[in-house]
Amino acid sequence: MNIVIADKMEPEVVAEIKKLGNCTVTPAAADLPAALANADALIVRSATKVTAELLTHASKLKIVARAGVGTDNIDKPACEKRKIKVINTPAASTNAVAELALGMMFAAARRIPKADAGMKAKKWLKKELTGTEIQGKTLGVIGLGRIGTSLALKAHSIGMNILYYDPHAQSAPAVGKGVSLDELMASADYISLHVPATPETTGMINAAAISKMKKTAVIVNTARGALIDEEALYSALKEGRMGCACLDVYPSEPYSGKLCELENVVLTPHIAGSTAEAQMRIGLELIEKLKAELK
Numbered sequence: 120m121n122i123v124i125a126d127k128m129e130p131e132v133v134a135e136i137k138k139l140g141n142c143t144v145t146p147a148a149a150d151l152p153a154a155l156a157n158a159d160a161l162i163v164r165s166a167t168k169v170t171a172e173l174l175t176h177a178s179k180l181k182i183v184a185r186a187g188v189g190t191d192n193i194d195k196p197a198c199e200k201r202k203i204k205v206i207n208t209p210a211a212s213t214n215a216v217a218e219l220a221l222g223m224m225f226a227a228a229r230r231i232p233k234a235d236a237g238m239k240a241k242k243w244l245k246k247e248l249t250g251t252e253i254q255g256k257t258l259g260v261i262g263l264g265r266i267g268t269s270l271a272l273k274a275h276s277i278g279m280n281i282l283y284y285d286p287h288a289q290s291a292p293a294v295g296k297g298v299s300l301d302e303l304m305a306s307a308d309y310i311s312l313h314v315p316a317t318p319e320t321t322g323m324i325n326a327a328a329i330s331k332m333k334k335t336a337v338i339v340n341t342a343r344g345a346l347i348d349e350e351a352l353y354s355a356l357k358e359g360r361m362g363c364a365c366l367d368v369y370p371s372e373p374y375s376g377k378l379c380e381l382e383n384v385v386l387t388p389h390i391a392g393s394t395a396e397a398q399m400r401i402g403l404e405l406i407e408k409l410k411a412e413l414k
């Protein structure tokens with residue numbers, strides 16, 4: 120079995136993968152086509168673009184394994200045509216993303232970024248920084264899959280009321296109440312997005328949806344940038360028609376757009392899944408799946 124690991128992975132994970140066959144580890148990009156000549160499996164994260172052209176150098180390839188969730192960097196139709204199986208590790212980053220969403224809610228409620236920036240600028244902003252509490256507030260979860268459910272359970276355990284909207288949900292958690300999107304937008308103090316970007320969800324948080332929100336509401340997006348109409352969000356934040364936006368994902372990345380100019384935002388650079396624990400889980404989940412496929 121010949122395996123090419125194209126992107127950087129934890130040494131412990133690489134050591135485990137090496138037990139499965141002959142491994143070529145992170146060849147230089149220019150050497151990747153040659154390295155693929157005898158490869159049965161190609162392992163990537165998000166950096167390597169698995170294009171139809173790259174696949175022409177991999178005549179024996181049977182599996183493309185994405186260490187992580189999104190497979191946007193893999194030309195899946197081209198893989199399908201060649202009967203190359205694409206696998207990923209969708210569950211491994213669930214807890215990490217749910218924890219960041221919750222952390223962002225606390226950051227917004229207690230204005231931690233402003234307090235921190237003030238201290239570092241040697242300013243004692245005590246009088247300006249009276250916050251609010253999360254306990255007793257309503258969280259609206261849009262998309263009740265792995266991450267949405269994990270967040271709902273965590274938020275419920277710290278005293279939040281949970282509403283959720285997911286017309287395609289496979290199951291419902293033991294906490295909260297399913298409502299229409301309109302009701303969720305109008306009733307929630309915090310709204311957290313956990314849907315994939317699809318034609319149905321792209322731009323779902325637009326000017327009309329934002330107009331239904333409470334003036335103090337906080338929106339959290341750790342899912343995909345395309346879900347929110349950036350222009351509508353910017354105007355609502357600037358004009359004080361909503362409380363705060365906490366964003367980890369953007370319409371295009373790396374992001375340095377005009378939302379960065381606002382004070383009522385909490386911004387992180389697409390790090391929701393980036394924890395040491397999630398990276399290890401991704402590696403271990405990938406190894407289990409590879410073992411099953413390569414049997």
Ligand code: NAD
Nearest residue numbers: 262263264265266267285287288313314315341342391392
């Ligand atoms: P999942 O597939 O388990 O859940 C998605 C849920 O969205 C499903 O329950 C589905 O029924 C629901 N849904 C689909 N269309 C909907 C609609 N129109 N309205 C309401 N609900 C709808 O996915 P997940 O693992 O929970 O991941 C959710 C999102 O988080 C994905 O977009 C994923 O790309 C993103 N994500 C981001 C990061 C990051 O680093 N920021 C990391 C991992 C995942």
